Amino acid sequence: MTMILGMPLPVLTGQLLIGLINGSFYALLSLGLAVIFGLLRVVNFAHGAFYMLGAFTAWMLGQYLGIGFWGALLLAPLIVGLVGAVVERTMLRRLYDLDHLYGLLFTFGLALLLEGLFQHVYGASGKPFSAPEAMKGVVRTDFVTVPIYRGWVVIASLVLCLGTWALIEKTKIGAYLRAATEDATLVQAFGVNVPLLLTLTYAFGCALAGIAGVLAAPVFQVSPTMGSNLIIIIFAVVVVGGMGSILGAIATGYLLGIVEGLTKVFYPEAANIAIFIIMAVVLMLRPAGLFGKEY
Amino acid sequence: MIVAEDYETVADSRRSHPAQRVLVLALIGVLLLLPLWVYPVLLMKLMCFALFASAFNLLLGYGGLLSFGHAAFFGGAAYVTAHALKVWEINPEFAILTGVGAALGLGLVIGLLAVRRQGIYFAMVTLALSQMFYFFCLQAPFTHGEDGIQGFSRGKLFGIVDLADSTTLYYFVAAMFVASLFAIWRIVHSPFGMILQAVRENEQRAISLGYSVQRYKLGAFVMSAGFAGLAGSLKALLFQFATLTDVNWHMSGEVILMTLLGGIGSIAGPIVGAGLVVTLQNHLATSGFPVTTVLGATFIVCVLLFRRGIVGELRHRLPAWRRK
Numbered sequence: 155m156t157m158i159l160g161m162p163l164p165v166l167t168g169q170l171l172i173g174l175i176n177g178s179f180y181a182l183l184s185l186g187l188a189v190i191f192g193l194l195r196v197v198n199f200a201h202g203a204f205y206m207l208g209a210f211t212a213w214m215l216g217q218y219l220g221i222g223f224w225g226a227l228l229l230a231p232l233i234v235g236l237v238g239a240v241v242e243r244t245m246l247r248r249l250y251d252l253d254h255l256y257g258l259l260f261t262f263g264l265a266l267l268l269e270g271l272f273q274h275v276y277g278a279s280g281k282p283f284s285a286p287e288a289m290k291g292v293v294r295t296d297f298v299t300v301p302i303y304r305g306w307v308v309i310a311s312l313v314l315c316l317g318t319w320a321l322i323e324k325t326k327i328g329a330y331l332r333a334a335t336e337d338a339t340l341v342q343a344f345g346v347n348v349p350l351l352l353t354l355t356y357a358f359g360c361a362l363a364g365i366a367g368v369l370a371a372p373v374f375q376v377s378p379t380m381g382s383n384l385i386i387i388i389f390a391v392v393v394v395g396g397m398g399s400i401l402g403a404i405a406t407g408y409l410l411g412i413v414e415g416l417t418k419v420f421y422p423e424a425a426n427i428a429i430f431i432i433m434a435v436v437l438m439l440r441p442a443g444l445f446g447k448e449y
Numbered sequence: 450m451i452v453a454e455d456y457e458t459v460a461d462s463r464r465s466h467p468a469q470r471v472l473v474l475a476l477i478g479v480l481l482l483l484p485l486w487v488y489p490v491l492l493m494k495l496m497c498f499a500l501f502a503s504a505f506n507l508l509l510g511y512g513g514l515l516s517f518g519h520a521a522f523f524g525g526a527a528y529v530t531a532h533a534l535k536v537w538e539i540n541p542e543f544a545i546l547t548g549v550g551a552a553l554g555l556g557l558v559i560g561l562l563a564v565r566r567q568g569i570y571f572a573m574v575t576l577a578l579s580q581m582f583y584f585f586c587l588q589a590p591f592t593h594g595e596d597g598i599q600g601f602s603r604g605k606l607f608g609i610v611d612l613a614d615s616t617t618l619y620y621f622v623a624a625m626f627v628a629s630l631f632a633i634w635r636i637v638h639s640p641f642g643m644i645l646q647a648v649r650e651n652e653q654r655a656i657s658l659g660y661s662v663q664r665y666k667l668g669a670f671v672m673s674a675g676f677a678g679l680a681g682s683l684k685a686l687l688f689q690f691a692t693l694t695d696v697n698w699h700m701s702g703e704v705i706l707m708t709l710l711g712g713i714g715s716i717a718g719p720i721v722g723a724g725l726v727v728t729l730q731n732h733l734a735t736s737g738f739p740v741t742t743v744l745g746a747t748f749i750v751c752v753l754l755f756r757r758g759i760v761g762e763l764r765h766r767l768p769a770w771r772r773k
Contacts (some may be wrong), residue, residue, distance in 0.1 A: 197569045245753055254569050255515050256752050259709065262702060263748025270741030366503070386580045386698065389573040423588065432580035434562055436572065441565040 161419055167298035173415015174408070175304050175373065178311035179205075181407025182366040183388045184395065185315055188403040189322070190359035192335045194352055196246065196257035203268040204360045204383030208234045208367025209376045210272060213283050223286040223372075231364040238360030242353045243297055250352075265382065272378035280375025307369050314365065316403045331355060390433040395445050402445025451649055480623050485748050489619040490687070492729070497684040498727050502707040502719030503633055504676030505743040510714030511651030511707075512669040517572045517701050518579025519558065519677050524696030525582065526552040526678030531691035535601035536591075539607055545682040552678020553671055555582070564663050567652075576698060583696045595691030598685075612686070622683055629676055631752035634716055636672060645669050677704075699741075706744060710750050712758025721760055 183201055190198045198204075211233050212226035221229065236426040241264065249256045284290075285303040293300045322328040334341045334348055367381075374380060395406030410429050416427040424431070436443065483492055503521055508514050517679045530548035533539050539547075559582075582605045586592045603612035636642050647660050648655045656662050685691045694700065703726060711722025726744070734738045755762050 197573070205483065245749065248753060250754075256756065258515070258569055259571055259705065260749060260752040262705075263745045263752060266702065266741050266745030266748060268745070270739045270743075270745055274739035294748065311661040346609060382698075382724045386576055390577040393570060393573050426588075427581045430577050430584075433574070434581075435578055437565050 155192040159381070163297045164299065166416075167416045168418055169419045170412060171298065171300060171304065171415075173412040174308050175411070176414060177408040177411020178308050179195050179366050179370055179384070179407075180388060180391050180411050181315050181404045182311050182369075182409045183363055183384065183389060184391045184403040185400065186359040186362035186366075187364075187388060187392055188397045188400055189318070190356055191397045192400075193256070193331060193338075193355045194246075194250070195254050196261065196356075197254065198250070198302060198356075198359065199261035200264040200268065201261075201363050201388065202240075202381030202383075203265040204234050204238065204381070205367040205370070205384060206272065206378060206381035207268060208238065208364030209283070209371040210276070210367075210378075211364070211382060211446065212368040212371050213281050213376045216283070223368075224347060227365070227368050228287075230368045231361040234364030234367070235357040236360030239353050239357040241358040241360075246356065247349075247352070260296060265385070269378050269382055277427070278378065280380075283371040285372035294384040303372060307373060311366070314362070318362065319400050319404065342383055355421055390429045393433050394429075394436045394443055398442030398443075399445045402443075473544055477627060481574050481580070481620075484616060489615045493615075493622045493687050494684070495724055495727050496622055497680050497687065498704075498707065499720040499723040500626055500629055500683070501680035501704050502711065502723040503630060503716070504673050504680060505704045506708045506713060506715075506719040507633055507636065507676065508673035509708060510718070511606065511642060512645050512666060512673075514670065515568075515572045515705070516575040516668060516670070516673070517698070517705070517710060518563075518575035518577075518582075518674075519704050520696050520700035521559065521579035521582040522552040522556055522674040523681035523684075523700060523704070524586070524691070524693075525555050527685035527691040528586065528598060528680035529712055530682040530685045531598035531601060532598045534600055534604060534686070538604070541604045541606050541686055544604070545686065546681065548682035548685070549675055549678045552681065553675045556674025556678075560667045560674070564666045566668065571637070574703070577666055579696070579701060580698060583693070583698070586693060586696050592691075592693075595693065597624075597690055599690035600694075601689060603686055614724040618687065622687065625679065625683060629679060630716065630720075633676065636744075637716070637737065641665070641668065646741055674761055695772065702748075703744065704748040706748055706751070708758075709756075710747065710758055712760035712762070712764075715758075715760050715764070718758050718760040723760075 167265040177245055183205060187198055187201055189200075190196060208230050212223070215221040215226045216223075217231060246257065246260065249260055288304055289303040293302060293303050293305065320328075322331060330341065330346050330351060334346070338348050372381070391406055391410050392403070394410065395402045397403065410432065413432065414425060414428050418425040469512060476526045501519070505519050507514070508516055526548035529551040533544035533547045534541065537544075540649055559575060559578045562578060563571055566574055587594060590592065592598065603618065605611050644655065644660055645665050645668075647658075648660070648665055652662055655665075681695060684695070689737060707722035707726045708719045708720065711720065712718025726747075729747075730740055731741065733743055738770075751758070757765055
């Protein structure tokens with residue numbers, strides 16, 4: 155068996171794959187945070203709760219309406235996005251003129267509310283959610299074993315990340331969004347409906363978290379606390395990467411996922427805190443983050 | 450800028466109004482007599498959390514820094530105090546000192562990293578670092594993981610006064626509480642506190658006046674961590690256990706809510722807020738109503754409708770309460 159650094163290759167690639175999968179979720183979520191923050195200047199603490207909401211919506215669609223994985227993958231993000239739009243229209247909107255910390259505090263309250271509600275109704279234990287039949291097998295080669303579904307998650311998230319990047323950098327609506335990020339008043343003066351753009355951006359960011367939730371449902375279990383544990387790691391990712399750049403958020407997400415996976419191989423005790431240690435080091439060496447500009 | 454309360458000068462603040470003095474003395478008198486009517490353990494719990502919220506407010510209200518990681522200091526000190534009482538079997542006053550010392554040390558480390566960023570990044574950094582500390586507590590052998598540290602006696606204060614009796618403990622906790630609040634009041638109204646508030650109001654200007662802003666922030670952070678640690682140590686002494694709940698991020702959220710609900714940037718605000726939140730939790734615990742949901746909803750209502758908090762709104766609405 156091939157050995158690298160004293161580790162059998164399959165162990166190494168296996169953990170690398172797990173790291174890549176976690177990294178996919180980190181990338182999707184920190185991307186959504188960056189998009190929302192870029193325009194709204196709100197740090198969406200509820201991002202983890204929307205991720206959980208996506209997973210739960212998929213589970214409920216299956217449980218109560220008999221809708222399968224693919225249907226849920228389409229519907230759940232729409233529902234989550236709609237919830238996001240309602241939240242933005244009715245409440246979040248009022249906080250734009252205040253200190254950014256109020257947005258953080260508001261979304262923190264929202265996260266607590268959602269998490270508590272689902273915990274009250276569905277209990278703290280996880281709900282199983284199975285991958286579609288066609289994706290249940292594994293692909294085996296000499297040096298790596300890839301469950302098909304997990305491989306698909308990595309590819310799907312990569313496509314979503316790059317798609318979002320292209321949407322923002324290459325399309326007309328993306329250009330409006332970037333312009334509004336620079337100077338919202340001026341863009342509004344040109345006749346662009348900026349309040350609508352804000353709502354759509356928040357809804358879009360939440361929907362991205364929702365998709366991540368549906369994708370995550372078969373990998374992890376569907377549980378009310380799945381989001382709150384993740385959001386703190388995402389914050390660390392965002393501090394490392396800086397929220398200034400879309401590609402930066404994506405790259406940092408994958409990178410930290412992989413580093414975390416490798417830590418599991420070489421020093422498992424530190425796997426939980428690897429990302430936080432990296433964050434501390436980055437803060438010491440490059441306080442603004444790897445791709446950051448300070449706001 | 451998060452909420453601007455009253456402005457004052459050093460000269461202003463050094464002078465305490467006679468009416469204020471009478472009020473404070475009356476409140477201390479009430480505090481001494483209260484255990485005659487109210488269950489002392491509940492009162493002590495209230496004081497622990499009121500102190501925790503006041504410590505947090507020292508940082509947020511006067512330094513303008515929102516820490517999302519204060520549970521690390523509160524829970525960390527609780528662990529150290531519990532460990533000192535149980536394993537080292539030292540006197541409670543030394544156990545508390547050790548706990549506070551640990552919180553100060555932890556505050557220094559986290560603070561050094563956190564003050565390198567501002568605003569929302571500061572909040573995220575403190576949250577992430579305290580989560581790292583949570584994972585440390587989850588895995589370190591001395592915390593006993595999910596079980597926590599429990600089953601130790603409170604010991605004898607200075608080797609003489611037995612704290613097993615809850616009335617005796619009450620007066621000890623009350624003394625620590627009043628002394629700490631006085632210390633916080635002094636810090637806020639000292640030249641240090643004034644500069645801290647200047648930094649909160651206009652950091653650039655404070656820098657151009659020659660103040661080393663980072664050091665003032667760090668100083669406030671460490672002091673706040675120390676008082677939060679004292680609150681945690683007292684809580685460990687009171688309930689005779691220390692668990693993961695105290696270091697969890699939910700606890701950091703709760704202390705933010707207490708301060709926000711009561712009123713940021715006043716001495717009375719956090720005390721009122723802590724009282725309300727603890728009472729609310731006690732009521733909800735038996736009602737079967739989801740506590741987290743109610744806390745979340747309270748958060749949302751606070752942020753949307755009354756950002757000044759209860760004490761702040763009262764001061765704002767009742768002109769007689771405003772400082773002359």
